[in-house]
Amino acid sequence: MKKQEATSTQQRDLTEKEPIAAIATPVGEGGIAVIRVSGKNAIASVNRAFKGKDLTKQESHTVHFGNILDQDEQVIDEVLVTLFRSPKSYTGEETVEISCHGGVLVTQSVLEAVLSLGVRSAEPGEFTQRAFLNGKMELSQAEAVADLIHAKSKKALDAAHQQLEGQLGEHIKQFRQQIIDATAMVELELDFVEEDVEFADKEELERLLKEVDEEIDDLLATYETGRLVKHGVRTVFIGLPNAGKSTLLNTLVGKDRAIVTDIAGTTRDTIDVDWSYDGLRFKLTDTAGLRETEDVIEAEGVKRSQEAFEKADLAVYLKDLSQELTTDEREDIATFQKNAGDTPFILIGTKNDIAIDVEDERMDYDLKISALEGEKIDALKKLMKQRALENTDYNESSLLVTSSRHRDALQKAQQDVRGALQALDRGMTGDFLSIDLRSALKNLGTITGEITTEDILDSIFSRFCIGK
Ligand SMILES: Nc1nc2c(ncn2[C@@H]2O[C@H](COP(=O)(O)OP(=O)(O)OP(=O)(O)O)[C@@H](O)[C@H]2O)c(=O)[nH]1
Ligand SMILES: [Mg+2]
Numbered sequence: 387m388k389k390q391e392a393t394s395t396q397q398r399d400l401t402e403k404e405p406i407a408a409i410a411t412p413v414g415e416g417g418i419a420v421i422r423v424s425g426k427n428a429i430a431s432v433n434r435a436f437k438g439k440d441l442t443k444q445e446s447h448t449v450h451f452g453n454i455l456d457q458d459e460q461v462i463d464e465v466l467v468t469l470f471r472s473p474k475s476y477t478g479e480e481t482v483e484i485s486c487h488g489g490v491l492v493t494q495s496v497l498e499a500v501l502s503l504g505v506r507s508a509e510p511g512e513f514t515q516r517a518f519l520n521g522k523m524e525l526s527q528a529e530a531v532a533d534l535i536h537a538k539s540k541k542a543l544d545a546a547h548q549q550l551e552g553q554l555g556e557h558i559k560q561f562r563q564q565i566i567d568a569t570a571m572v573e574l575e576l577d578f579v580e581e582d583v584e585f586a587d588k589e590e591l592e593r594l595l596k597e598v599d600e601e602i603d604d605l606l607a608t609y610e611t612g613r614l615v616k617h618g619v620r621t622v623f624i625g626l627p628n629a630g631k632s633t634l635l636n637t638l639v640g641k642d643r644a645i646v647t648d649i650a651g652t653t654r655d656t657i658d659v660d661w662s663y664d665g666l667r668f669k670l671t672d673t674a675g676l677r678e679t680e681d682v683i684e685a686e687g688v689k690r691s692q693e694a695f696e697k698a699d700l701a702v703y704l705k706d707l708s709q710e711l712t713t714d715e716r717e718d719i720a721t722f723q724k725n726a727g728d729t730p731f732i733l734i735g736t737k738n739d740i741a742i743d744v745e746d747e748r749m750d751y752d753l754k755i756s757a758l759e760g761e762k763i764d765a766l767k768k769l770m771k772q773r774a775l776e777n778t779d780y781n782e783s784s785l786l787v788t789s790s791r792h793r794d795a796l797q798k799a800q801q802d803v804r805g806a807l808q809a810l811d812r813g814m815t816g817d818f819l820s821i822d823l824r825s826a827l828k829n830l831g832t833i834t835g836e837i838t839t840e841d842i843l844d845s846i847f848s849r850f851c852i853g854k
Contacts, residue, residue, distance in 0.1 A: 402426040402472060402479045403516065407500045408508035409493055410853035416488035421497050422853060423505060424481040424513055429469055432482045435499045436467060441482075446471035454484065454496050462495045463487055477513050478520030511850025515843065518835060524555045525835025525846070529789060532850050533616065540665030541615045545786045553785050554792070555834045557605060561799070562830050564598045568806070569823045572816045588810065595807050602800045605785075609793045611778035612786035614699060618660065618667035619774040622694045624722065625704035626715060627651045627675025630736035630757055634704065635659060635672040637757040638767070644672045651675060654687040656694050663767050666774065671698070676718070695722070700774045702732045707741035707754060716748065730773035734766065791846075795832045802826035 405425030411418070423432055433441040438452020449468045453461045468483040475481040486496045501507060509515075511532070518528045530549035537543040548554070571591050623631040627650035635644050639661050645652055657672040671694045674687030695701055703722055705711065723731050735741070735754040738761055752769060755762040780786075787793055806822035 405431055405505045406508035406512055407497060407505045408513075408853035409497055410483070410513075411488070411493075413490065415490060418485050419488040419493040421484040421486065421493065421500060422481065422508075422513060423484070423500055424475070424477045424479045424508075424516065425505075426480070428480045428482050428505075429471075431503045431505055432467065432484065432500060434503050436465075437461070438467075441467065441469060444469055446474055454486065454499055456495065456499050457502055462499055463492050465496070473520070473522075476522070477516040478522045479516060508853065509847070511847030511854055514850060514854055515847045524552060526554045526558070526789075526792065526833055527552055528835075529791075529846055531854065532846075533788065535851060535854065537616075538618070538660065539615075539662045539667035542667060542788075544665075545612060545615050545788050548785055549788070554787070557601075557785065558830050558833050561598055561602065562827055562836075564594055565803070565823055565826050565830070568594050568598075569820060569827070572819045572823065592807065592810055595803055595810070599800060599803050599807065602796055602803070605787055606793065606796055606800070607779070608784065609787045611775070611780045611784075612788035613790075614774065614778070615666070615780075615786060616788040618669040619699045619770075620669045620671065620697060621700040621702060621770065621774070622671045622673060622691075622698040623702050623704060624673055624676060624691055624695055625736075626706065627677055629675060629704040629706045631675070631704050632657075632672050633757045634736065634755075635670055637760070637763060638663075638670065651677070651679070651681070651684050654683055656687070656690045664771055666771050668700075668770070668774075695725075698729060700730050700732070700770065701726050702734060702770070704734055704736045705749070705751070706737055707735040708737045710742065711749065719749075728777065730776060732766075732769060732773055738762075792833050795829050799826045799829040802829060 403425050405423055405428045407421060407423040410420045410422040429441050429444075435454050435456075436452050437455055439450050441450065444450060446469055449466055451464070451466055454463055454465050456462050463486045466485045468485070470476075470481040470483075472478060472480045484496060484500070486492055514523075514528050514531050517523055518525055523531075527550050530546045533546035534543065534550060537546050568591055571587065571594075623635060625631055628648070632644035632646045632653050635657070636642050636646065639659050643659050644657050651674070653672055653674050655674065659670045659672070661668045661670050673691035673694055674684060676688055676691060679685050679688065701722065703719055705715065705719070719733065723733070732752050733750070735749075735751045737756060737758070738754040739756040739759045741754070753762050753766055755766055757763065787796065802822045802825045806819045806826070809818045809822060
């Protein structure tokens with residue numbers, strides 16, 4: 387698609403577009419379902435299929451009882467219709483929300499009655515896209531709406547809420563203002579270049595740009611935590627066959643997700659399970675027990691265990707305490723611990739209920755558990771959360787960058803600011819600095835939507851569900 391720079395939020399006018407409609411509630415049976423209609427003459431359109439008061443004569447933010455009729459004037463359902471007149475609606479446009487009974491067929495029929503009046507089906511995210519285009523929200527806020535819908539844990543929800551409230555946008559605006567100030571200083575010098583004026587204040591400019599550089603750094607540093615919070619902590623269980631990996635996975639998630647038997651080599655392929663603990667989302671991966679094997683399938687499984695370990699954000703090694711620790715296994719554990727590098731690593735002893743009575747001084751277990759008897763399982767959950775977040779500066783109220791699109795734009799803006807600092811350092815003329823600073827402004831603008839291209843909009847709004 388052709389790239390195009392859109393106008394700034396302030397310049398967008400509120401001309402209403404063709405009306406669109408979609409079912410805004412999840413598909414399936416429920417108490418009620420909501421069909422949302424937004425756009426030019428939305429109220430008049432719905433009014434044509436509505437039996438009750440004349441909706442076109444009613445005030446904004448009022449609710450009306452009546453019937454929706456099909457083209458043969460037959461009643462489809464009793465409904466409540468809520469009216470929102472422009473600009474006081476989610477999209478900024480004239481909007482009608484029809485609440486009907488929640489059956490699949492009823493809901494679909496009401497939607498079709500509306501569509502038969504020349505209203506078009508909405509694309510995914512089109513309501514929110516219109517809200518953005520009408521200046522109802524910034525782009526980062528619109529993206530937060532999608533995050534909110536997709537949030538799978540309390541913490542992901544918190545992060546989306548913060549973004550929705552515009553906290554990220556506020557930071558970006560502040561950076562932009564600082565850079566605009568810097569640009570003004572540079573361009574002042576450009577204006578007076580014939581008169582041989584020195585930079586208004588080179589030191590002040592340098593201080594300002596360094597400040598922005600550091601602040602962007604701080605924000606970028608939250609991305610790693612943001613990613614963990616949004617997508618979940620990739621956690622891998624590794625250990626010898628029969629160590630109790632699958633049993634532990636089942637115990638944590640509270641259902642028999644993985645097959646458990648006393649046969650070594652039961653798990654052949656990696657198994658991923660979503661699990662949340664204390665507001666944090668984990669992606670638990672059970673793996674095939676590590677051993678040399680002639681079995682082609684099992685060997686492939688062991689290879690996948692290794693790959694899962696390499697991709698993990700948290701590694702948990704399980705050592706069966708009912709078996710003596712061999713030199714080989716001790717070396718294996720040391721190797722894993724070393725290879726984990728910066729990735730948090732937890733060493734646990736399993737089957738503590740039947741542990742052999744040899745106190746092994748050489749091993750430093752974080753915890754000794756028994757999945758069978760529920761021993762130290764809560765302690766393990768706590769430890770997993772604590773270790774997962776230990777390399778991050780996460781606290782409940784901190785603002786997190788959770789989107790890779792935002793991170794990329796921040797990185798580009800930071801490169802521009804650093805480019806300007808270098809140019810300043812080398813004593814280059816103001817026009818060089820000005821190019822870098824303008825580019826920084828443009829990159830920051832892509833986050834909040836002051837600068838947009840159709841490509842960006844398309845990729846963002848296609849993530850939405852229809853009806854949002
Ligand atoms: N006594 C006792 N037995 C356990 C405990 N945890 C697991 N087991 C038993 O140990 C055996 C192996 O358990 P699994 O969970 O299948 O072990 P695994 O590590 O997944 O094994 P592979 O899939 O072969 O790599 C099963 O018979 C379990 O019932 C425990 O805490 N206590
Ligand atoms: Mg297993």
